[in-house]
Amino acid sequence: MVRKQAEEYATVWERPEPVERPVLSSLSRDRIVRAAIELADAEGLGAVSFRRIAGVLEAGPMRLYGYLATKEELFDLMVDAVYAEIVPANTSASGWRARLTEIAHRTRETALRHDWLVDLFGGRPNIGPNGLAFHEASLAALDEVAGFEQVDTMMDAIGAVHGYVLGAVRAEVTERRAERATGMDEQHWQQANGAYMTKMLATGAYPMLARVVEDASHPAPGTAFTARLEAVLDGIEARFRTA
Amino acid sequence: MVRKQAEEYATVWERPEPVERPVLSSLSRDRIVRAAIELADAEGLGAVSFRRIAGVLEAGPMRLYGYLATKEELFDLMVDAVYAEIVPANTSASGWRARLTEIAHRTRETALRHDWLVDLFGGRPNIGPNGLAFHEASLAALDEVAGFEQVDTMMDAIGAVHGYVLGAVRAEVTERRAERATGMDEQHWQQANGAYMTKMLATGAYPMLARVVEDASHPAPGTAFTARLEAVLDGIEARFRTA
DNA sequence: GTATCTATCGATACAGTGTATCGCTCGAGG
DNA sequence: CCTCGAGCGATACACTGTATCGATAGATAC
Numbered sequence: 001m002v003r004k005q006a007e008e009y010a011t012v013w014e015r016p017e018p019v020e021r022p023v024l025s026s027l028s029r030d031r032i033v034r035a036a037i038e039l040a041d042a043e044g045l046g047a048v049s050f051r052r053i054a055g056v057l058e059a060g061p062m063r064l065y066g067y068l069a070t071k072e073e074l075f076d077l078m079v080d081a082v083y084a085e086i087v088p089a090n091t092s093a094s095g096w097r098a099r100l101t102e103i104a105h106r107t108r109e110t111a112l113r114h115d116w117l118v119d120l121f122g123g124r125p126n127i128g129p130n131g132l133a134f135h136e137a138s139l140a141a142l143d144e145v146a147g148f149e150q151v152d153t154m155m156d157a158i159g160a161v162h163g164y165v166l167g168a169v170r171a172e173v174t175e176r177r178a179e180r181a182t183g184m185d186e187q188h189w190q191q192a193n194g195a196y197m198t199k200m201l202a203t204g205a206y207p208m209l210a211r212v213v214e215d216a217s218h219p220a221p222g223t224a225f226t227a228r229l230e231a232v233l234d235g236i237e238a239r240f241r242t243a
Numbered sequence: 244m245v246r247k248q249a250e251e252y253a254t255v256w257e258r259p260e261p262v263e264r265p266v267l268s269s270l271s272r273d274r275i276v277r278a279a280i281e282l283a284d285a286e287g288l289g290a291v292s293f294r295r296i297a298g299v300l301e302a303g304p305m306r307l308y309g310y311l312a313t314k315e316e317l318f319d320l321m322v323d324a325v326y327a328e329i330v331p332a333n334t335s336a337s338g339w340r341a342r343l344t345e346i347a348h349r350t351r352e353t354a355l356r357h358d359w360l361v362d363l364f365g366g367r368p369n370i371g372p373n374g375l376a377f378h379e380a381s382l383a384a385l386d387e388v389a390g391f392e393q394v395d396t397m398m399d400a401i402g403a404v405h406g407y408v409l410g411a412v413r414a415e416v417t418e419r420r421a422e423r424a425t426g427m428d429e430q431h432w433q434q435a436n437g438a439y440m441t442k443m444l445a446t447g448a449y450p451m452l453a454r455v456v457e458d459a460s461h462p463a464p465g466t467a468f469t470a471r472l473e474a475v476l477d478g479i480e481a482r483f484r485t486a
Numbered sequence: 487g488t489a490t491c492t493a494t495c496g497a498t499a500c501a502g503t504g505t506a507t508c509g510c511t512c513g514a515g516g
Numbered sequence: 517c518c519t520c521g522a523g524c525g526a527t528a529c530a531c532t533g534t535a536t537c538g539a540t541a542g543a544t545a546c
Binding site for chain 1: 366407411418436440455471477
């Protein structure tokens with residue numbers, strides 16, 4: 001190119017500079033996914049768009065399609081990246097209950113750290129490398145444990161645990177989100193919903209709920225999760241373990 | 244109006260017809276929500292838009308805003324409408340286990356019938372009349388049952404059950420969706436994912452998963468759900484019931 | 487019976503979305 | 517040295533939720 005220009009313009013002085021060409025930021029799936037996760041953490045899943053990610057990475061939106069085919073794929077990668085935070089590198093827990101408990105708690109903590117996770121978790125097959133590692137770790141917790149020799153038994157056990165964890169964490173995150181709604185209007189939201197709830201309970205149509213609202217103690221968030229998880233583990237031991 | 248026209252144009256023959264005014268279809272939250280649910284059932288949640296709903300109901304999109312303030316409110320109403328399908332009018336089950344089991348199964352069946360439900364379920368506080376009735380029914384199953392006198396105990400029990408049900412159903416629906424992906428490309432999807440999975444398992448990094456894929460029997464979908472639910476109920480009895 | 491007020495409707499508009507298309511430009515390979 | 521192919525991104529398209537606002541029709545006041 002420059003050669004050709006050199007033919008047309010004999011001297012540098014007349015020859016124009018090449019068109020301003022912005023330096024291409026180096027991109028990778030990793031950088032894209034990391035940017036997307038930061039966006040989601042800061043402003044919610046709704047703020048994640050190809051245009052905004054590209055803006056952060058100083059690239060054109062269409063460039064992302066060299067790394068991802070669809071937005072769903074982006075979500076899949078985000079979830080798998082977060083799975084890496086859940087799977088413990090090397091667990092110190094011994095015994096199947098302790099190891100499943102550890103996985104459950106790490107799952108919960110990660111979901112609280114990235115509160116958009118529950119919207120994607122289990123919404124599509126999570127079969128990326130880290131998602132598989134997660135299931136592998138769960139299964140490994142039952143490997144060579146007396147009474148869990150059968151594959152079907154193992155699946156029942158981790159199916160029950162993961163089912164509980166997924167549902168419980170989703171409920172907990174939803175509640176947290178609602179409690180501290182978007183900043184300013186927190187007070188307004190609380191007030192409006194409080195009024196609505198008292199009105200509904202006053203109808204007398206929900207006597208048990210009324211009792212609960214009146215008498216419930218509100219333990220620290222994690223304790224209920226832990227206690228119920230223990231119950232699920234008890235149930236697994238009672239019903240599935242064949243030792 | 245016509246009077247005024249009558250003054251301007253003395254005879255009918257010169258007086259123009261009033262402007263064509265389309266007959267307004269009668270609207271209600273109920274009709275809107277019903278239309279939205281039909282759309283979601285037929286074409287998925289993604290097909291639910293104010294414009295399409297309005298189209299079905301032969302109204303302008305903006306007219307819906309007289310009944311709903313935002314799309315999230317529409318989703319809330321859809322979920323609450325479906326809760327009505329879950330809550331049994333009058334249960335025949337006796338005993339707390341049977342009644343909680345009935346609720347769990349009705350939840351599952353409803354979620355399978357409306358496979359978009361799991362995407363909204365528990366994603367926002369579901370405190371509409373039917374949502375409250377759902378929780379009321381769950382609590383009522385434990386009312387005056389020996390060993391569940393304490394409100395906190397009751398909450399632990401139904402928290403564990405609902406957690407499990409929510410998570411397990413979400414996982415099941417996701418799997419169903421993936422298996423029969425969008426029609427034609429089912430075969431293609433299965434093939435691509437099968438190849439991917441076998442490749443991943445061949446790496447040897449997931450020995451337990453490999454064992455599972457090899458040895459797992461694939462029972463009818465409902466049976467695993469039921470068995471694991473029984474385990475959860477066992478655990479509740481073992482850990483929470485104070486009788 | 488007439489005039490005014492008010493609530494509702496929907497056309498239009500706006501900012502944003504995911505993504506298909508397609509020239510352009512550049513670096514690598516023959 | 518030239519050609520080819522790949523990567524890039526400007527542009528465009530169809531669509532989204534929703535704010536604005538003039539027009540209208542029914543209700544209300546005199």
